[in-house]
Amino acid sequence: MVSFSGSPAVKPASTRLPLLFACTGLLALAAGVTCLTLRPDLLAEYHYNQHVVAVTHLMVLGWILTVVMGSMYQLVPVALEARLHSERLAAVQYLLHLVGFVGMVWMFWVWNMKQVGHFGSILAAGVGLFVYNIIRTLRHVPRWNVTATAVSAALVWITLTIVAGLSLATAKCVGDFESGAPQAGSVGTLLSALKSLAGTLARLDAISMMHAHAHLGAVGCFAVLIVGVSYKLVPMFTLSEVQNTPRAVLSVLLLNIGLAGSIPAMVWQSPWKLLFAVVMATGLVFFGWELRAILRARKRRVLDWGLRYFLTSLVMFLPVSLLGLILAWPGLTLNTFTGRLENLYGLLGFLGIITFAILGMLYKIIPFLVWFSCYSGLIGKTRVPTLSELYSTRLQAVGYWFYLAGMVATSVGILSAGEWNIRVGCGLLVVAVATMLINVVKMLSHFLHTSSPLPMTAQPRVSPQPI
């Protein structure tokens, strides 16, 4: 028998900070789906307008990116067995991120691109700290694996997404460059470079640029991360293991290669876009194949609701990939119907895959963070609650079905441009998010009244959840 002599007991980062990220993100999600319920026209019309862009950034930066970053501060040390480089940097980053995304969404809504650029720069500074912090953490990973590779790739893509976003904002301000601005010195050089970049980007097709920017973030950062962490988390929670490592690695590689090729193809509207879309879809096929093998080999028969949220989201890769291939078809003309397909593609990508997956994982992350803060020191001393006793699994199940129903209704509404359908669908999503918020409040309430000690002989009240 050999004891593990490395650093097996990785001390998790402060639990309060990831919780702060998670709660902030959930509030942004609630605001986003409420906004879509009140303004269903945003999903019924073509997506190139200021309010759609504002709500999209609320969802992507305020909800998805906030939770992803907070989760990575907690998950990267856990999943990759390396201690977070700096919690202080993470705290500073939270503030920069909060100010940055709130300001950006507000300025997008009123379409003041100059201020979008300013708030975007604040957000970018925060993302820079985040990337630096995680890179420093990854340097201490004892065993490099497919998850670490995916996390590293996602860091590159998120950086490129932010740079692309700021460049697009700059391009919108090309007419705002002051003729009296300094021409010499480092400031003059920087302004000159910015002006040149803005002029170049302004000559490219604005919608293609926006699509490329969106894919950099959605696929490069979020889809790559979801695929990568699935290879760690799904085996961990189902008691299984990766069945074919080369297949897993290939899925991540193809996804990245396909994306790297599709971005320039999108920007320059090249027919090669289809080829690279096929490469990405092939990567997802390998991912689905490996995931199926992992699940077939699992020893845990019962899948809890958190996993069901997560796995259901992964199933949505199928319609999203099909839509992606259709929309990448060379020479496809933009008309009312294809515009609706694009809206559906975005909805299923951001809310169907990414949001549903994150909601599922939050049902793993938040209970752990609360439990760790409140009960970790009591284990072995008194009977402590299990993670699933911290929230209502019934409410969690209700949220799951409301979310699915909401996605179906909203999708139908988008395809038919029916605002009433969209309103009903988004209303169902609001209810689903409300169930999550109620459960989060229930979990956080343990900070206020940690359960009174129970006798050690007491058994956990939970039983395996039925399929």
Add this chain to the structure above:
Amino acid sequence: MNSLALNESAVWEILRQVYDPELACNIVDLGLVYRVTVENGRVHVQMTLTTPGCPMHESIRVGAERALLDLEGVQEAIVEVVWDPAWNPSMMTEAGREATGYTHF
């Protein structure tokens, strides 16, 4: 202070009171405890976890030590986490499988 007489059976029994909060099952029925030795008030336990990098690692290890120190006659408790052999679900007891809803092997 638990009044069970200090022997290996008592140690196994007290470890049944340490639960994995994710799996809602005690570490003995999960098959995580590999070896127990008791010698002159000194208890040494070798155990594992379901996966390396388990976020509950320290909580469970320290919790097990805490439970052991509650046993009458224990002067020193050492809980060592080992990874060889790697845990697999077939190590669970029947009670563990029932408690966690795992498939049979």
